[in-house]
Amino acid sequence: MKSVLVLIANPAKPILESALVRQAAEALRSSGASVGEPDWLADGIACDLPFDGTAPDIALAGIDAVTVPVLARRKKLLVADMESTMIENEMLDELAEFLGLRDKIAAITARAMNGEIDFAGALEERVGLLKGLPVARLDEAARRIRYTPGGATLVATMRQHGAFCALVSGGFTYFTSLVRKALGFDIDAANVLRHDGQTLSGSVQPPILGKEAKLATLDRLCVERQLGIAEAMTVGDGANDLPMLQAAGLGVAFHAKPVVAAQVPARINHGDLTSLLYLQGYRRSEFVERTDP
Numbered sequence: 250m251k252s253v254l255v256l257i258a259n260p261a262k263p264i265l266e267s268a269l270v271r272q273a274a275e276a277l278r279s280s281g282a283s284v285g286e287p288d289w290l291a292d293g294i295a296c297d298l299p300f301d302g303t304a305p306d307i308a309l310a311g312i313d314a315v316t317v318p319v320l321a322r323r324k325k326l327l328v329a330d331m332e333s334t335m336i337e338n339e340m341l342d343e344l345a346e347f348l349g350l351r352d353k354i355a356a357i358t359a360r361a362m363n364g365e366i367d368f369a370g371a372l373e374e375r376v377g378l379l380k381g382l383p384v385a386r387l388d389e390a391a392r393r394i395r396y397t398p399g400g401a402t403l404v405a406t407m408r409q410h411g412a413f414c415a416l417v418s419g420g421f422t423y424f425t426s427l428v429r430k431a432l433g434f435d436i437d438a439a440n441v442l443r444h445d446g447q448t449l450s451g452s453v454q455p456p457i458l459g460k461e462a463k464l465a466t467l468d469r470l471c472v473e474r475q476l477g478i479a480e481a482m483t484v485g486d487g488a489n490d491l492p493m494l495q496a497a498g499l500g501v502a503f504h505a506k507p508v509v510a511a512q513v514p515a516r517i518n519h520g521d522l523t524s525l526l527y528l529q530g531y532r533r534s535e536f537v538e539r540t541d542p
Contacts, residue, residue: 250285250299250319257313257520257527261398263293270290270296291533299495315515315528321479321498323529327407328467328493330485331418331425332437334503335432335522337395340424349387350378366489368419368459372440373452380451384444387423394428399522401539404523405432406526411536413474417463419489419515431542438466464492485509485527501525
């Protein structure tokens with residue numbers, strides 16, 4: 250069969266039962282699809298439903314239902330956004346708190362991630378408000394990083410099976426380098442905060458890494474690794490991730506902003522980052538289990 254409907258629950262709430270799988274299979278048949286036998290990838294958490302035909306929108310409470318093609322299902326390249334994806338924080342907002350500006354900067358961040366305002370302009374405006382912040386505060390902000398569950402296992406498993414993993418961010422290299430090392434990514438790319446060794450200057454080193462640069466990184470890595478775009482997976486949550494999500498063989502909107510979720514078919518709203526492994530057909534027994542930092 251040419252397609253698979255992957256049903257995924259949050260591992261912290263393994264609520265996927267056979268009755269829900271049967272319900273999804275019946276919805277597929279009702280739309281005229283030919284459905285194969287369920288294949289459990291992890292008890293209570295993930296199950297494949299192979300089928301031929303067209304998949305309707307399937308809504309099961311607490312369950313992500315994503316259709317993927319069987320062809321080139323396992324990806325050889327992962328390009329991942331960092332903030333609100335691989336980590337739960339927005340690091341600019343964390344830095345802003347030291348100046349009593351969290352609410353002001355967070356509001357600008359939200360508008361940029363929802364695609365309401367230009368990302369580059371929004372970044373320059375927010376960084377400008379940080380002028381004079383002691384560089385030592387970067388260390389303090391880094392200690393606040395909260396890693397998204399499943400990220401370490403996602404990266405370790407894909408690398409063990411031969412994939413190249415890149416972390417790309419509209420944030421800052423100071424933080425991406427730490428997250429790259431903690432999660433085991435091969436490379437990272439982000440913006441460089443300017444400072445004089447003591448305080449932030451309120452600017453970033455050009456060119457700004459935004460949505461175009463993220464897409465360019467995806468394209469460059471495919472060329473360098475001699476991969477087709479169908480062999481690449483991307484994941485992100487914000488408007489600046491949209492071009493790379495739409496270009497990759499599988500782009501995953503992870504707990505994404507509404508403007509992103511509306512334009513990306515593969516959406517994970519309930520599961521953790523190991524959901525990206527189930528989407529590729531990995532069984533839980535194949536995971537390279539890593540404790541999140």
